[in-house]
Amino acid sequence: MAPIAITPPPVEPKQARPGVYRANTANMGTKRKIICFSDFDGTIFMQDTGHTLFDNFGCGPEKRKILAQQLESGERSFREVSDELYASLDVPFEDGFEVMKTALDIDPDFQTFHEFCVNNNIPFNVISAGLKPVLRKVLDHFIGEEMSKHIDIVANDAKIAGDGSRWEAIWRHDTDLGHDKARSINEYRAAAQLESDNGTIPMIVFIGDGVSDLPAAREADVLFARRGLKLEEYCIEHGLSYIPFDTFADIQREVIKIAKLDDDKTHGKGLPSNFNPRANMWRRVSSRAAVPVFAALSPRKEEKAFLWPETFTQPATVLDKDHAMAAIAAPVA
Secondary structure (H helix, E strand, O other): OOOOOOOOOOOOOOOOOOOOOOOOOOOOOOOEEEEEEEEEOOOOOOHHHHHHHHHHHOOOHHHHHHHHHHHOOOOOOOOOOOHHHHOOOOOHHHHHHHHHHHOOOOOOOOOHHHHHHOOOOOOEEEEEEEHHHHHHHHHHHHHHHHOOOOOOEEEEEEEEEOOOOOOOEEEEOOOOOOOOHHHHHHHHHOOOOOOOOOOOOOOOEEEEOOOHHHHHHHHEEEEEOOOOOHHHHHHHHOOOOEEOOOOHHHHHHHHHHHHHHHHHHHHHOOOOOOOOOHHHHHOOOOOOOOHHHHHOOOHHHHHHHHHHHHHHHHOOOOOOOOHHHOOOOOOOO
């Protein structure tokens, strides 16, 4: 007999800052499984973790800009440029992290949203082109190790010398781009045979801010784009349904509305009320074993945005406000 699933106890909410409203993180009581995928830099955190290191302990912002231009022109590959950036670092891991502690700003409502996810058994997966040990350390510090352990991180591993004299990214595949596209597709095809953990049809939520998130934009049932940035601009230009957000409090509020509406309409059975057929690839790779396979399918633009997001994640320019508002379609009827 299979072991009985045990629902973890609710996370006790921390005290909110005086005068600041704190959203309710209690279990919604809805039936359908929800799975969240999220970008890291620019979405959960306002700044870029890699750039904080490169600018303070490596080649510096001017050299990084030159490397980004070489990548954009096709003169050099993503892996070549990234290897040079990491090779320029000369700082012990802990010393570099001390700077990140003060240089990075987390979305003010992310921790509350993550507690909401834990209390509602919503898996939360970070998809990033950064270094896994760096991202994990940052999360451990900003939200605490106990909560951080609930987040799966799909990113590159790294070798970092104890004295900080050598930083090396461990790429997923031995190619110029750090991964072999054909190999990734074959791996994905195998992973696509997997079902979701409990055999249901989950609702897929994706959260992002820039062009690095474009491949995911069309592959989710519910898409959240940070207001005023490139992902929102892309959605408007292509008539793609999305929900703009300023902080994760907006996301939590909308997820509750959507989940309860779906529960009223479907009682958690069959297809989600806002079903997107293209989200099937996310559903099929929603098991813990398959998430890294999907991450390997990231496009070249994601790699560019990782190096120089100021170039590829710019505030959106909307000339026609009425047209822009018309393009923002609600995720449910």
